[in-house]
Amino acid sequence: DIQLTQSPSTLPASVGDRVTITCRASQSISKWLAWYQQKPGKAPKLLIYKASTLETGVPLRFSGSGSGTEFTLTITSLQPDDFGTYYCQEYSSYSWTFGLGTKVEIK
Amino acid sequence: QEQLVESGGGVVQPGGSLKLSCTASAFIFRNYGLHWVRQAPGKGPEWVAFVRYDGSNEYYADAVKGRFTVSRDTSKNILFLQMNSLRGDDSALYYCAKSADGSAADAFDIWGQGTMVTVSS
Numbered sequence: 001d002i003q004l005t006q007s008p009s010t011l012p013a014s015v016g017d018r019v020t021i022t023c024r025a026s027q028s029i030s031k032w033l034a035w036y037q038q039k040p041g042k043a044p045k046l047l048i049y050k051a052s053t054l055e056t057g058v059p060l061r062f063s064g065s066g067s068g069t070e071f072t073l074t075i076t077s078l079q080p081d082d083f084g085t086y087y088c089q090e091y092s093s094y095s096w097t098f099g100l101g102t103k104v105e106i107k
Numbered sequence: 108q109e110q111l112v113e114s115g116g117g118v119v120q121p122g123g124s125l126k127l128s129c130t131a132s133a134f135i136f137r138n139y140g141l142h143w144v145r146q147a148p149g150k151g152p153e154w155v156a157f158v159r160y161d162g163s164n165e166y167y168a169d170a171v172k173g174r175f176t177v178s179r180d181t182s183k184n185i186l187f188l189q190m191n192s193l194r195g196d197d198s199a200l201y202y203c204a205k206s207a208d209g210s211a212a213d214a215f216d217i218w219g220q221g222t223m224v225t226v227s228s
Contacts, residue, residue: 001169034214036152043202043218044152055216087151091212094166096142096154 002026002090006099012107019075021102023088028068032092035064035073038101039084047086048073078104109134109217111186111203116222123193123226129186129203129219136184137161140206142215143177143188145199145224153199156188157206171197193226200224 003026013019023033031051036044046055048064051071061076075082083106088099115127129141143155156177157166165177176189186203200223204215 032212036215038152043204043220044215045218046207046214046216049207049214049216089152089214091214094157094212095168096157096212098152098154101151 001095002029002092002097004088004090004097004099006086006088006102008102009100011102011104013078013104014107015078015080017078019078019082019104021073021086021088021104023066023071023073023099025069025071025090029090029092031067032090033064033066033071034089034091035062036087036089037082037084038087044087075104109205111205111217111219113201113203113219113222116201116224118225118227119193120228121194121226124189124191125193125224127188127190127201127203127222127224129188131184131186131205134205134217136179137181140208140213141177141179141186142204142206143175143186144202144204144215144218145197146202146221147196147199150199152202155201158186160206190224193224195226198224198226 005024033051035048038044052064085101085103158177174192178187200221202221203219205217207213207216
């Protein structure tokens with residue numbers, strides 16, 4: 001099974017900061033990676049799929065990059081609504097795996 | 108707008124059974140694969156099961172294989188998860204989620220609000 005390692009696990013940040021989260025896959029998954037944002041008490045929300053494609057309605061300050069085994073999610077200027085937990089997910093085969101998450105919290 | 112609403116959660120004893128439902132609306136149900144995903148308190152999401160758009164194939168996480176069965180009723184736009192031989196580590200909030208693609212593995216673009224399952228004596 002493919003394992004996903006996210007770093008950091010916690011990310012203290014301030015409004016306006018540029019934030020980068022990394023997701024590493026245990027084997028190549030090409031571009032089959034998605035990013036989700038989750039707020040407390042809510043379901044995850046799809047932000048990015050196919051490593052770099054922004055889901056409709058997601059602000060342009062979010063971007064994704066990478067392929068193979070190394071991926072990043074970048075938020076160019078952190079907004080108050082962006083605090084929460086972010087998960088990467090691979091879907092390279094019929095066994096979907098999530099990373100353990102990165103909690104972006106107020107510094 | 109596209110929506111998924113889960114139901115059927117509750118408290119069940121170890122070894123017991125429970126059947127979850129997920130009712131879909133505002134999208135063409137028969138065109139999309141559907142998933143069950145669970146999330147234990149304080150943990151990340153864990154994929155549980157997937158059924159293709161036409162019900163032709165099902166896929167399961169190793170943790171539930173042989174105990175859980177996913178199915179769909181296209182005439183009623185409902186997704187099901189039959190859970191048998193339940194264990195304490197099955198306790199979680201169970202979400203249904205829509206695949207962005209009909210047949211191929213893809214990201215999950217729509218999620219329900221979840222239904223809680225607690226396995227306890």
